[in-house]
Amino acid sequence: MKMRILVVVESIDVNDSSGSKANVALIQNLASCGFDMQVYHYTRKEIQLDSIPCISIPEKKWNFLYLLSRTERLFTRWTKINLNPYLESWFGFSFTFFNDTNSIASEVKKQKDFQPDLVLTLSKGASFRPHYALLKLSELHDKWMAYVHDPFPFHYYPRPFNWIQPGYAQKEKFFRAVSQKARYSAFPSQLLKEWMGSYFKDFLKTGIIIPHQISELNTENVALPTFFDATKFTLLHAGNLLEQRNPLPLINAYRKFLIDYPEAKNDSQLLFVGPAMFHEKDLLELEKQIPTLVAACRNFPFKEIMALQEQVSVNIILESKSEISPFLPGKFPHCVSANRPILLLSPYYSETKRLLGANYSYWSEADDELKLYSHIETLYQKWKSHDLKELDRDDLKSYLGNAYLKNSFCNLN
Structure with a gap:
């Protein structure tokens, strides 16, 4: 039964x-x-x-x-x-x-x-x-x-x-x-x-x-925002930027990257898509200073965000500076499903880092600008040489999907 x-x-x-x-x-x-x-x-x-x-x-x-x-x-x-x-x-x-x-x-x-x-x-x-x-x-x-x-x-x-x-x-x-x-x-x-x-x-x-689950959504015919340019190396942070999630170290690292790689001013984007009540003023001011920075600080339909996550070069998960982050971000399954590399900004002790693995390549503390710069540089160089690999984590797709879920409920005592 x-x-x-x-x-x-x-x-x-x-x-x-x-x-x-x-x-x-x-x-x-x-x-x-x-x-x-x-x-x-x-x-x-x-x-x-x-x-x-x-x-x-x-x-x-x-x-x-x-x-x-x-x-x-x-x-x-x-x-x-x-x-x-x-x-x-x-x-x-x-x-x-x-x-x-x-x-x-x-x-x-x-x-x-x-x-x-x-x-x-x-x-x-x-x-x-x-x-x-x-x-x-x-x-x-x-x-x-x-x-x-x-x-x-x-x-x-x-x-x-x-x-x-x-x-x-x-x-x-x-x-x-x-x-x-x-x-x-x-x-x-x-x-x-x-x-x-x-x-x-x-x-x-x-x-x-x-765990939060992967959503099976058909995004094939979803219109993407006009500010997204599929021909460019695009880093995307999608979702609500809470007060404790400070984007400025990431933006500073990206700004230094643009100085060292001036060609990236023509073929890269850093997108912040979603509400950012506590950071909106800073983001909009920085948007004026950095032409390749987009601050779309408003809500977007879920399907549109999912489609965007599937098309960008890199998805960003930004957590707060802390000793530990026991949370599993709600967008983690979406990022795994999108199958793009994840740039993770989190504490050393975090659930997201635990799942991605101790040796995951693109992890940094949220305020480590030097490490963030290095990750952006590496990802960009791989993108330029057509060597930017997909996330390709079938183990995580299984963990966030139906097989693990069904087994967990069927084995309740």
């Missing part, structure tokens, strides 16, 4: 965040493995995934929490005073969070037709609303797999991401309950399981590794 999996997920809109892209890829690959799937999502709009029943969870309205959340929102709009930090200090979470989790729990509890063998909760960002909702449904705890995509709460992030949130004690209590109540936990990376297990020891007993 096929395993029946009920997925409770925050969003299945692939264009709203990298977390949603990763969640949809996981759902689709589980369906491709032959599991019987049903998806309850809190996207709050109708979205369907091919051949997978998807039910949109409505927001509960005209209840006490809903009215409190809307009153708070109107107060903030009118007075410009944000009450949320104070409310979270008292209650741990916002009124909106409580109403959202009640909405999710209520709708999941109603469903009777689909009798799952496993209930998988997926979230994005620092929300974990489906996980909080499942805590309310004790009858499902012995079937529950809590997917932990990032550290939580924020004071358990590695530096420089860590900070003390309002309501940190209640958030910690919430996640300890998740670690104790869920029969299974899943993590996109081995390092993240170990990291979270150092704070919540039950994760070490219940945790399995389910």
